[in-house]
Every structure is written in C-alpha cells, then in structure tokens.
Amino acid sequence: MLQCREDVLAFTNQLVNIESIVNTKGEKTIAQYLYKFISAFPYFSKNPSHMTMSQTIQDEHERYNVLAFVKGTKGNSRRTVILMGHMDTVGIDDFNHLKEHACFPDQLMAALKREELPASAKEHLDSGDWLFGRGVLDMKSGVASHLYLLKYYSEHPEELDGNIVFLAECDEEDSSHGVLSALKVLKSWKQEHGFEYAAAINSDFVSPRFAGDVNRYIYMGTVGKLLPSFFITGAETHVGSCFEGLDPNFIAAELTKQIDYNPELCNEAFGEITVPPVSLKQTDLKPSYTVQTALSAYVYYNFFIHSWSPKDVLVKLKEQARIAFENALNAFDERYKQFSSLSGEPYFKHPWQPRVFTYEEMEQQLVMEHGDTFITHMNQFKESLMEDKELDTRMFAARVVEEAWNWMKDKNPAIILFYSSLYSPRIELSGKNEQEQALIDALNQAVESIQPAYPHPIVTRNFFPYISDMSFVALSDDEEGIEAVSNNNPGWGTKHYVEYQDIRDLNVPVINIGPYGLDAHKKLERMEMSYSLEVVPNLTNLVIRNLLK
Template identity: 30%
Template sequence: MLSLNGEHLYRLLLDLVSVPSVSFSREENRAAELIYGKLAELDYFRRNPSYLRYLPAEGDPLGRSAVAALVKVSPEMKRTVILTGHFDVVDAGAYGPLKHLAFSPEELTKRVGELDIPQEARADLASGEYLFGRGVSDMKSGLALEMGLLADVSRTCDFPANLLFLGVPDEENTSAGMRGAVPWLVKLREEWGIEYSAALNGEPSVGGREIPAGAVYVGTIGKIMPFFLCVGKEAHVGDYFDGVSASLLAANLSLVLEGAASTSEEREGRSFPPMACLRFRDLVKNYSVTLPERAVAYYNLLTVEKTPAGVLEEMKAAAREALKRTLGRISEQNGLIRSRGGIAPRAKSFTPRVMDFGELLAGAKKKTPGFDGLLDEFLRSLPPSLDERERGVETASYLLDLAGEKGPLVVTGFLPPYYPPRLNNGKTAGERAVLRAVCRLREDGKEDGLDISTVDVFHGIMDLSYFGFQGNPDDLDALGENMPLWGREYRFPLEDLKQLDVPVANFGPVGKDDHKNGERIHLPYFLSTLPRLFRNFAFYVAEEAGREEPST
C-alpha cells in the first residue's frame, strides 16, 4: 500500500532501491514501470486513468520516459504543486566486493562494515539508525515520500491544491529526463487546465548526528560548460618561431581561467567555486614533429546569476587575453634568444582573432554546398564511444576545416549539459508564498525540537533548474546559437523553458555520503518525523499560493 505510514514508506523504499536503475541504462525503464504500476493500483487512478501518464523523452536513445500522475482535488481547482524527483542512480562500483548487495539495503547494512568506510559512517552504522545502499539517499527515499503523499491525498482530495507527481530518469547524467519532461509540462498545463504554483523536490540534506534534521533549499545553482577550440599556426619544431603552438595557447588560457577569483560568484556572503578545467588536450591525431595546430579545453562554471550571453562575452575576453599572452611569450623568448648574439630567425608576426561558435557555423555553411548532408555523414563517422562533449569538439574542429579558418584563433562556445540557476529572490507572489511556507515549516520543526535550516542555494546540480529561466529570455538564445549539435544530439527545451516560471524548494530526508559506499539515510527521521513535516510543507506551499497578498 502507498501512504506516508512509516511501514509503508519503508517497504516502498526497498522496492524502489531493488531496481538497479543506473543512469543511462535500460534499468531506468524498469524503475519507471515499477513507479507507474504502484500508482496505477490506487483507486484514484483506476477512476481517472488519463491522469497517469508515461512522458517519453523525445529522441532518447534508450526510449526512457518520465512518469506523471495528477491528483486533482476538485474539477475547478487550477492551483497545482509539483512533487518531483529522479529515479536513476550512480553505479555501484564503489562497493567493490559487496557490489552485488548495493541494491539490497537490508543485506548491505549488515555487511557494509566490511568495507573501508569513513569513521562517521561506522558510528552511524553502530547506532542502528541508518540504512545503507545505493539510492537510499539519492534519491529513492524522497521519491517514496512524494508517492506516499500523493496516495494519501488521492484518497481524500482534502488539500488546498492539486498535486502533480513527476518522476524522471537521467538526473545523474545530463538530465535528459527532465529536459524531455519540460515540453510535457507546458502541454499538460493546457490539457489539464492547471497552473503550477511551485515545484518541490525530495533530494537529501545533511543533518547533525545529535538531532538529525533536514534543510529547506529555496534555490539551486546553475552549471554551464564553456569550451575553447584553440587554433595555432603549424610549423616544424625546427622552425619554432614560424608558428604558434595551440598547446601553448591552451596553457595560457588555463592560467587566465583556472581557479580565477573573477569567475567565482557570490550570493548573500557565500562564495561559489571558481572555474575549473575538466578537459585539456591537443587534437593531434598522429605523432608528428609539428607544433600542434589545434587544442581544446572545456571548463565547469557554476552560476548563480550569470546568463549564457554574459558568460560568452567573458569567455571571449579570456580568449583575447590568452592570445595576447601567447604571442607575447613567443616574442619575448625569441628576443632573449636573439639577444645572446647567435643567428636566430625573428618571430613571425600574427594577427590573433576570437570568434564564437555561431560565427564559425555561419561561415562553414556559407562556404559549403550541401552542408547538412556533409555534417550528417561526418557525425555517422564518429566513434560511438565519444560522449556528447567530445562529439561537439570534433564537430567544431570539422567546421574549422569547412570554413577554411586558420590561426592564431580561439573559437568559444558551450558544451552540454546546461543547468540554469533557479533562485528565490522574493520578487514574485509565488516566490513569496514559498518563503512564507518555509517559515511555517520551521515553526513546526521547533515543536519537535528540530532546527530546520533554510539554505538559499542548493550547491549540487539538480533538476529544479529546469522550472523556468530567470532573466531576459534573449540571454538564453546565446546558448543554442553557440553549442555544437544543438537540437541534433543535445535537445534542450529552450522555448518551453521560457514559458515556465515555477518557484522551487527542496526538502528531503537526512542522507549522507551520496554516490559513495557509505550512502545512507537516517531511518527514524525518514519514517517517523519527516512524513508529517513533508506533508505540512506541501500543504503550506499550496495554501500560501492561494492566499491573496495585501495590496500596496
């Protein structure tokens, strides 16, 4: 039976975890089928089968789907609170010899002490209050909580708003599930005649060991991945100063950007991590005593307020600085060699350029008859082992050939995935309603002796990013215009995202060591305390969303 009853939650959690739904695997489909089947057993969906749906992700290579289930509390009610979460997990390799038990939490908990786990995890294990296993914390306990609430409300329809459950695959990879669900959210809003008041997620939070208590996150950080295709000037290494090494250019770019304080954003006194390089390599296919002509670097940038358009301009400025430093070093070192009095050639003079990927694409199309067919043929020729980022890099390099562009040059743009930041600035009625609900929830916690903290920004990447774009919609266009394979192999619901503006919050179980071999949740809090608090929070969000604000 589905409900917020502790025993029912526990059994549901074990059932959900038993499906090894590792991200980007067909087991995710089994998880969706399990969730759909559990919800289909509810009397409400037997009476209203059209409100329970699979939502296929368009173009997904594994045919994965989200699961949507709407409980409409009355025919005329439009106000709707979304309960969302992901049912995929990271792989179980961290469990080593106990990998076969990773999806059997009770058995794993009995034996997890055999592994090399942190001392805090050992103390939690000795307490007998924690359940270990892959996905128990991130985030199948949160899904169980949401399904239990949906089931309870479906039996009474005594709630201040409709509830829409949305379970998605692939959050741990590139959020293909949530990206695929966004167009459905726009369609279902019209089909079902509903309005989205807020979206609540059940990702875990870390609590203290003395009195575990969760945190409420009212915003989530964004992520964008700038790439730089560095194009030098080929020359034999014996004629070093006749050319420009793309490796030197990429290295100078790293000195400009890597860990740079200027790339770190702040919000309410909290600094966020600076730019970090995730890949740095040349694009030389075979050994040669030639200066590398092409190299690539791409970076992770966590954002709070920056938009793709703004980041693109910053990256162009960084590329110009890297080119300046590169040519300056070549000239400087050439001068030092010549100053020694020996015979040495003077370094060649070059005019450096920076262009964005959109400009490169336009140039390649202009110079290439039958462009689309050639690009399709090129993509088919790429090894299937390449991921989305590497395919994008190879595509950009191919377009350089088609456009006939030569260095020294830096092409900058973006690689997937992209997550917009989603913040609560208290500017809209919906955002203020969520903040009032958080205040009411914290008062409930105090009655139980719990200090439920409020956190402005969830520092991990999560799907709540996709409930609308905050800012000028035109700023988002720079993303699509400057990402290789946009719309071909990386589908991003740009236009649909512009139609959503849904306040978000995350409130879930107390979990620890997600993605590690010590992943666990605090069972007493999850089974006894959290169900009431979670129901109350959803109730408060629904109630506050329907409350008229005093006119000013």
Template identity: 30%
Template sequence: MSKWKTKEQLTELLCNLVQIPSITGTEAEVYLPDFVVGELSSLEYFQQYPEHLKKNPTEDGRFFVTGLVKKNPDVKKTVILISHFDVVDVQDYGKWKENAFNPEKLTQLFYKQKDELPKQVQKDIETGNWLFGRGIMDMKCGITLHMAMIEQACEGVFDGNILLLTVPDEEVNSVGMRAAVPVLLEMAEKYNLEYTTVLNGEPMFMRYPGDQKKYIYTGSIGKALPGFLCYGKETHVGEPFAGLNANYMASLLTDEYELNTSLCDIVQGEITPPPTNLIQHGIKEEYSVQIPHRAVTLCNLFILDKTMDDIVSLLREKAEKVANKIIDSYKKHASEFSQYIPFNVPELEVSVLTYEELMNYAATNYGMEEVANLQSSVLNNRGKKDDREVTIEIADKLTILCKELAPMVVIFFAPPYYPAISSSKHPLIKDVVGKIEKYANDFHGIAFEKINYFNGISDLSYVGLQYPAESMKSLTANMPLWDKGYSIPLKELELFNVPVLNMGPVGLDAHQWTERLDLDYAFVTLLDILPVCINSLLTSNAAAAR
C-alpha cells in the first residue's frame, strides 16, 4: 500500500513534519530526524537494507539523515535529493503564535479571519489552495516531496540510485550540510556511487513584488558577512575633539555600504540584492561619559561570480573612502567649533587594515604566543556567545593589543560563509533543464524560466567550488574564527564538485507569519514533474564533465 502518492497523503505527511517545531538550535531540531527515519524505515526496501538509512551525527549534537536506494548493486549513477528541516522562530505570529506549527488549524483561522490579513494574502486565498504555517514552504514541503521520491525509488521507478539527504541548521550556520559532505564522499566509495547531480527542493522566490513566474535554478547565491571593527580615540565627552567616536566611524561605514548597488554582483543580467546591515553597536560594557572608542558594524553581502580577492579589494576601497570622509568631517567640525573656543585642530589619520594585516603586525611586535593566548582566552570563555559575537571579541581584543595603530578600521569576516555555485553551463544541467521546460509546457502549460542563482541562500553552496580552494585565502586569513570553531571542508568540496539544480514548490512570504504553500502546485503539478526531472538526470547522454 502506498504511503505518499496522493495529494491527501502528502498533505498529511507535510502537516506532521510542520507540527514538529524544529526551530534552529532547539530540541525539536534534534529529534525531527527520528521522525523521518521512522517513516522511511517502514518502506520494504529499508527493511531489507536497514544499513542504507542512517541518522548521522554532527559535531554539535545534532543529526542529518541519509537514505540510499540503489537500483541494483552494479548501478553507479546517483541523484542526491537535499533538504533542510530547521525553521526560523515564530515570534512574528503574534496572537496566532500558538498555532504556527498547526497548518490545518492556522489555515482555518486565517480563512475565517481573512479581513485581518494583508491585502495580497486575502487575494491569494480567494484564488488558490494555500496552506499556512511555519516551515510549510521553507522547506518541509521539499522534504515531503523527496520522501515521496524515495518511495518511488523503492518501487523501481528510476533508472538509477536516489540518495535522500536532509540536514539541520541551514537557517544559521549550515552545520548539517558542512558535516554531510565528507559523509557523502565516504558513501560514494562504500556503495560505488557516481553522483550526477545534487537536486535541492527549496521553494521558488519572487524576484519582485507580484512576480507570478515559475523558476528552475541552476545554482545558488553566495554570501559573506564582512565586518568593520572601528577603533577611534578615547576622550571625555566634554573634550570630543581630543578623541574620535567609534560609533560615528561605524555609522559612516554603514551609510557607505547600506543598499549600495556598487557592491552588488552582476552576472548575465542577474544581480544580487544590495548589502544591508545586520549588526552594529558600540563595544562598551557599561555607561560612562567616556566616548565609545570601539565599535563594530557587519553587513550581509551576496556574491555571484566575484572572487574573495575581488571582495576584499572592494571592501578596502569603501573603507578607505570612509576613512577620508571621517578625517574631512572631523576637520570641518573642529574648524567650525574653533571659531567659538580657539584651539589648534589636531591632526587626524585613520588607518585601514585587514584582519590578516593586523595579525601580522601583532605577531611581529608582540609575539605569536601573546596573540595565541589572546585568542584562546576568548574561545575558552565564550559561554553562550554565538559565532558572530566571538568573532567580534577576538578582533576587538587584537585591536586593543595594537591600539597604537588607532584610529583604525579593521576589515574581517564573520561566519557564516556560503560559496556561490552555478552549473548553468554544465552540459548535463543544460540538457535536463531543456527537457523539463518542454515537459512542463507540454503537459502543464507552465513556462519555466531558468535562473543561474537561487537567491534565497541554500545548502547547495556546499557541494562544490566555483574557484580553487587556494583562492579562499582572502576569506580564511581574515576570518578570526576560521579553524577555531568554524570552517568549511574546502578540500572535500573540491573533490565533491557535483553539478546542482533546484526545483521546488511555489510558496510565499518565507520567514514571515503569512508563510504559505500552494498545495495544488506542490502535490499535483510538481509531484508529476519531479520524477521526470530525476530520471532525466540519471539517463541523459550529455557529458558529465564540466
């Protein structure tokens, strides 16, 4: 008897998955893999080959699931279906918070109280079949469909092997996917697998308000988290021109990069969203009338094709521009104030350094042992601080050690880092995308549009590298936490190097309280197209080499 063949069966599975409140970092995220394994283990194939279904540990007490269905022992070609099961929190649901993980009840409430919903949501529910709930589109629908594909694989539908991979922590640091890559390499050797494609099931993202197009993605956008540690000069608030306020320095840096399209990456007409601030604050533990002379600002920076050398060079250019602006502004205000209280305007210089340059200076002038002790002290006493907080603290302590360089701006990177990846030119992907476009149009009247980069950030970033691992030195040397609690398996990614594709459901308002899924598209249309896509990836005669 089939488990996940009909729309009703799939909706039930999806609701069961959503009802597990697997917010990143919670206990529910830890035990959700047990549910997936429990459901899959009821399939006859995994009862015959239980060793093919595993709950694999990460280094931090979480787990990812692998489920391999081999066509027969001699078949090598394998499609990997990847998904993530963690979700963001539900604070934004307000009075509906207690039902955020109950799709059927929440949807009933929303349909009854639709006048309280945003106008666009009201329009949608009048014309479509939508199901609401946290994680419903991002991305437990993807897991649901992939489990259905595993059932079909167990029944011999596909002309090759299918490997399901579902991971935790995609929404924060991608611990799950980073831990999975070495395991995938081990499985390839153990089970004689040849990975043809990594197929993700992330939902489609609108490119502009009201976008109704259907997309298939041949890559995934990259992301860096650059930071600027500002060290000014301490002084009493009664003598502001005797110092330099670091909060002011940070604010000018934020003003320079915030929504600045000159920092966007553009490839074949596709453009990244401009950078925007994620963290900004003074580094001062308590109130006093001393000006804040240390501050930090971090921004989200999306990447398509730029190398890390390009990015560091661009960030330095912007920081140096701001440094000159700080100097000019300081002189201007000091000159104006001197008209009322005559004084000699002090000379001011603001240095711009990378974290790597600061490290080299510290090692030369204070010794590597002193630097290592400083880093160890922060790491050993991190407590519950997250990776961003620890990164900032290490950079801050190092600037204090080298305070003779102040005023200064230090450029660094904090976790997470997502490499950009695109398989748009890969012969296999080009061939299969063409076949899917034709099938979708012929049988469903859908005109897919191919996009080079999925713009929602995804774990596809960790299945290959666009540039050699050596080119990452500008990142690794400027990331205080690299190999000290955070890293990416760069060598394994070079070895893995599998083409990618993303084809997922239609959903709207990811990470918002109105997150919803188009049930008809997911469990009727896509349910029909997805097996065609998988078989095409397994049987295409297109060259498998880049």
C-alpha cells in the first residue's frame, strides 16, 4: 500500500486554494500553477517534452489543459493508462458571508463551527476525517490523487511496464472544451510515442445513492446527457379575446406535465435505470410586456440515457410532444365550452391540429420550398447572431429555430423539437472486447485486494450517474446516432461543434475511481479523507499495475 494520505491532502489543499471557477481567469491560473508544479519534478526537468500546457480550441475563453506522461522502464510495453480529472469548479456565491473562506478549507471549517449545520454535516465537521471547501470533492482531491501517482512513477519509472498519461482538463463544469481539445494532444502523443491506450481512469466524485447508503462506488462507463428542446408556436390574440387564439405557454405547460418526472422516459440498461427528465428552462419569447398572448414559447429538459441513442430520444419525445399537444387542445376545447356556457357567448370549434416537427424535418421542408434563398439567409442570420457573445448555445439555437419558423408558409401552432446544447455521449463497459474485459478484470482484482482493509463496501456499478468528461474518451453511438445530434442542433457548425471523430479515434474504455463525499456544488461540499486520500490512490494504482503487468 502506498503511504499517500499526507501528500494527497497537501496537493488537494494547494489546488483548492486556487479559485478556478469555470469560465473565469482562475482556470488559466490553476493550469499555470499545475504546469509549474509538475515542471519542478526532477523527471520533467530532464524530460521537458513529456509535458505540455495546451490552450483549448474554438473557445471564447483563454484557458488551458495540463498534460504530462511518464514512460516506464521496467519493460518495452507501449500500453498506456490515462489518468484524467478536471481543474475547474462551480462558483462560490452560495457560500454567502463565508465566500472569502470557500477555497481555504481550514478557515472555512473554523468558520463553520460557528454556524448552525445539519446534524450529519456537524458530525462530519467534528470528526476530523472530512474536508470542507469548494472543489475538495468535485474534484480537486481526485486530481491530487492522480498528481501523486504521476509524481510517484516519475520517481520510480522502473516499476512501470508501460506508460501513464496525466490529464488535468479545464471547463468540465460547462462545455467540456478542455477534454475535447485535449483529444488532439492525446492523439498526437499516440502517434509520436507509439502509445497504445489501454484505459482511462477518471477521478470525479462519488456520493451515496440514497439516504443511509454506505457503499463507495466505482463506475464503469457513464450516463449520457442530452438537452432536448422545444420551440412552441401558438396563435396570438388579445387577452380580452383569449379563446380566439392559442397561448403557447399553455402548450408548454402541458408538455412539461407530460415529460417532467415521467418514468416512461427512464432508460434501463444492465439493470440500472436513469432518472427521468426534468425541465431546466421554460419561458415565452416575448421581448417585453404587451396585452397580446405570446407568439412562441421555449422549454428544454435534462435527459439522461444508458442505451438509447440521440435518434431514439427524438422518436420518443416527438410522440410525447404529440400527446401533450393533443391534451392541450382537448383541455382548451373543454374550457372554451365551459366558458361559453357560463357567459352565454357562442362556442366555435378551433381549427388547430397537433403538429410536431423535428428541426431537421422543418429545415428540409423549408429548403424544398425556398431553396438557396433560405439557406443563404439562415447562414447570414447565424453569423450575425455569433456577434452577440452573451448569447449561450441554448438561446442561440432557439433564435435560429424562431427565424426559420418565420419562413414557414403554414403558421398554425406547432412544436419544433431539437437539441440545443452539448451531447455528452453514454459509454457502456460490458466486456464486449478484449480491451474492455482487461480493464474490468484489473478493476475487480484491485477491489478484491483493497476491500478487506476498508470497512465500507466498495461496489462497482455500470454508469457514472452525473455528467462528466468520461463521455469524451469513447463512443458507443453509431454514425446514425451522432447525425441525429448534428442534424437537429440549429447551432451546429457555428455556435456549437464537436469533432466526434476525435473521440472515435481515441475510443478507450473508461472507469471512474473518485473521492467520496457529499453536497457537491453546494455550500457544505465535503469529502471523506480516509477513502479519498488513501483508498482512491491505491485502488487506482492497483488498476494501473494490473493492466500493465
């Protein structure tokens, strides 16, 4: 067993002390610090070409990844394990009056002793085995674990029959520019140094799955995440004549009722099930107050997948949207009849029918009707939208759909379904090939070695349940699945683009062995030190040795 607790704790504190909130200058600062820190290792003083600080590409922010590798001298194996983790964190505003202490664990814990805390948090604070602070759990202690192993093998390359690559990436908490840019470096090193990537080990945090859950989880593969989005048009009317039009917010509300928390939209694979979708935004697109009903509404949902492809999700949600639209029209009709009965005013049957299109279907129709005139206009419109740097990918996509809708000849109410953000691909690790099975075996052997000396069950599951950069080192989707994303994202090629071929070229099986704790992204974020600083580095090390032996 490596006696690593104090070193990993020291590395964790050093990283946490650097405020590296995503999309701020702190991401550049922490990369520079880490690069300088690793450069001082004697191995890298002698081999400066074995590390790099590389800037992200196609990124509005200046930020960097830090990559380094150690070539083992025990044998001539080209097999290589990637150790990956992100340096950025979410913001610190939730710390309120304790904000100045958020990145200084000792100060924060001293201040928290004077606060009223939930019983479990107070117990952890008093125990001496929990570290509090922004990034201690998500996921600077994980990066520190990998940093320890990089340093160890830089001092003991003779123990390594193969190679390790250390990757500390930026921008995991927003758009994954970091890992997507790092793929270029990993591919170039593969060619230049003959690396045969055997596996990637991520070190993102793990937490209990439910109250009272004492398991410490290791994950093989990861959940996929989509952001299905809906542009909803109605029929505008004055609020004093409300039944002469159709409020798109009414349809949007019915759509959310149909999709939110719907167990039919949970995806099962290998006996594990995703949580159902939930809305992340619901709004109309009126720019200011008027007494007219809105022309359009916009709503999008988080959607996790284990085995479904992005194309499968479009098919399922198109049907859900049709059901919601029909329910909304039926409710409208019923309420109109009730109002007519109460008021004595005549009832007129509405002319609308449920209409649902994917963005690809609408675009194909418009190209057929308007040809190059439409294509040229939309290209120019997207370029003009790109000048607004405050417009995020999700609202950019909505504006593109809104503009395209203006070209539709039939303006009757409709729902347009599309994707408006990054697709984080699902990854399954099933042992379907020799490389996957080798990683599974190496992990199982490592757990069997460590478990007897650790009091809590170390349990392996198939899908990491949170969004992570694990999604971008392998690809389980076929071309058709990826095309469903690119063909239905209105910002594709302008505001948003992912070189999925880079992921397919790397295509390395990945697992997650990460620090254990609670309340990531919250004020009481904390990690258990015994597991995170001792078990995690040793488990990771055993997997490396089992893979490379």
